[in-house]
Amino acid sequence: MSKHSSKPWYREFWVWLVLSPLILTVVVSFVMVSIAVRHADDTVSDTYYKDSRLYHFTADQDKRAKALGLAGMVRFARADNTITLELTGDLDYPQRLLLTLSHPVEADLDRHILLEQLSVGRYTGSVTGELKHRWYLRLMPELNPQEHQKAEWRLKGEINFDLGDSAPLNPAIQ
Incomplete structure (x- = not known):
């Protein structure tokens, strides 16, 4: 009987010393790919031609x-x-306006708030959820967010809730 008993390959120290970095790399790669797929950025619209025509x-x-x-x-x-x-x-002030809060990165976080007229030129509404960080604002008389291109006019603005709780709204063309 020899002094060196043969062990199965998976019980050898050197095998695991060589394979462990490779196995770790594969596991980390799968984790990174799953994070990238789950939290992917919004892609370019498939209707870019139609969208560009709507710019006018x-x-x-x-x-x-x-x-x-x-x-x-x-x-x-x-x-x-x-x-x-x-x-x-x-203008003839409408009874209701639509205020859209657009998140700069995640379109899923966008909010549409219906504002009701209290008096001439004064409106109020309510928002759900926490207000923090930066948002883009769009105000228009069209109440359906999917048909924003049909609105007669619009005002735009930007707010950073880390800096304050109010923001001006103006036409995009100055």
Whole structure:
């Protein structure tokens, strides 16, 4: 009988010393791929041609808002999750407006808030969820977010809740 008994290959120290970095690399790669797939960024729209044609309609919305002299100031009260809007301009003020909060990165986090008229040029609404970080704002008289291109006018703005709770809204064309 020899002094060196033969062990199965999987019980050899050197085999695991060589294989362990390779196995670890494969496991980490699977984890990274699953994270990348689960939290993928929004992709380019498949309807980019149609979207580019709609740009002209939205530019007309901005021109119309500027011609009407529209401007607004939106204020968020985080204590009771209410929003107030002061709107000025030469128009027949609609009974309701749609305020869209667009997240800069995740389209799934976008919020559409219906604002009801309290008095001429003054609107209020409520928002759910925590308000923090930066958001893009869009105000328009069209109440269906999917048909935003049909709106007569629009105002845009940007708010960073880390810096304050109010933001001006103006036509995109200055």
